[in-house]
Amino acid sequence: MSLNVPKGESRLAETGSIVSALKRALxxxxxxxxxxxxxxxxxxSSVKRLFADKDFSLKRLDQICQLMHMEISELLQKMDQEKRLISQLTLEQEAWLVSDHKxxxxxxxxANRWTFEDxxxxxxxxxxxxxxxxxxxxKLKLIELQPNNRVKLLMSTDFSWIPNGPISRFFDEExxxxxxxxxFNGPGEARIFASGMLSRASNEILIxxxxxxxxxxxxxxxxxxELPLTERFGSSIMIAMRPWELAAFEAFRKDDNKRF
Structure with a gap:
């Protein structure tokens, strides 16, 4: 048995898709x-490494599929179905959606698996x-509205809003x-701020x-x-790093274009 996978970057992307489909199947x-x-x-720990490195032989892949009583071909079929899911809206669709906050x-x-009743x-x-x-x-093809007001998501797992698009800008403002x-001192809250002078190499590692x-x-x-809604709560994380200087210090610069 063999997998016909393209070479180079396409092959890496395809391998990543197979591993993601395998995780969801498990x-x-x-x-x-x-x-x-x-x-x-x-x-x-070895299994975690296999998934992290995306390093599966066909034999290993077949063994894991057998654990789920399925063939590799079924896994690939599921992966192909998932590829048809929407990964992004158009600018016009986002603009319409952000115009109606409800x-x-x-x-x-x-998108977070809330039911109609929830x-x-x-x-x-x-x-x-x-x-x-x-x-x-x-109508936007984000969901399929089914009988009894049940919802089937048509958004892929890598769905994202358009970078710097209408919805991203809306969230940025919020x-x-x-x-x-x-x-940031309540339950489940934390704020960490650190400042110093880093090399470009250290900066890239931290990013x-x-x-x-x-x-x-x-x-x-x-x-x-998969957990009930009562066991989940809305959470947001903000991670940021950039060359930055206090505005109060900027006025003292000899060269406005040179940051320290």
């Missing part, structure tokens, strides 16, 4: 890395209003005006670590979607 079967390790006869709220709720119980919406908003999201209005932390956040968010 999760849907209620299987953990420990279960995989026991089936393969290796340590759980519908945007509903979109974020369903949304009605939490927000001041009538059933008619909510159905109308879900129908609008169905972050600036609202997110930082806190002393990569920040990107990995953001990826962990997204992974936890995806994994926790």
């Amino acid at each position: 999760k849907s079967h209620g299987l953990t890395y420990r279960d995989v390790g026991e089936a393969l006869g290796i340590a759980e 519908t945007l709220l509903v979109a974020i709720c369903v 949304i009605l119980n939490a927000y001041k919406l009538t059933e008619h209003e909510l159905i109308k908003m879900l129908a609008a999201l169905d 972050v600036q005006s609202n997110f930082f209005k806190s002393r 990569r670590k920040m990107e990995r932390l953001a990826q962990e956040f997204r992974q936890f968010n995806e994994e926790d979607q």
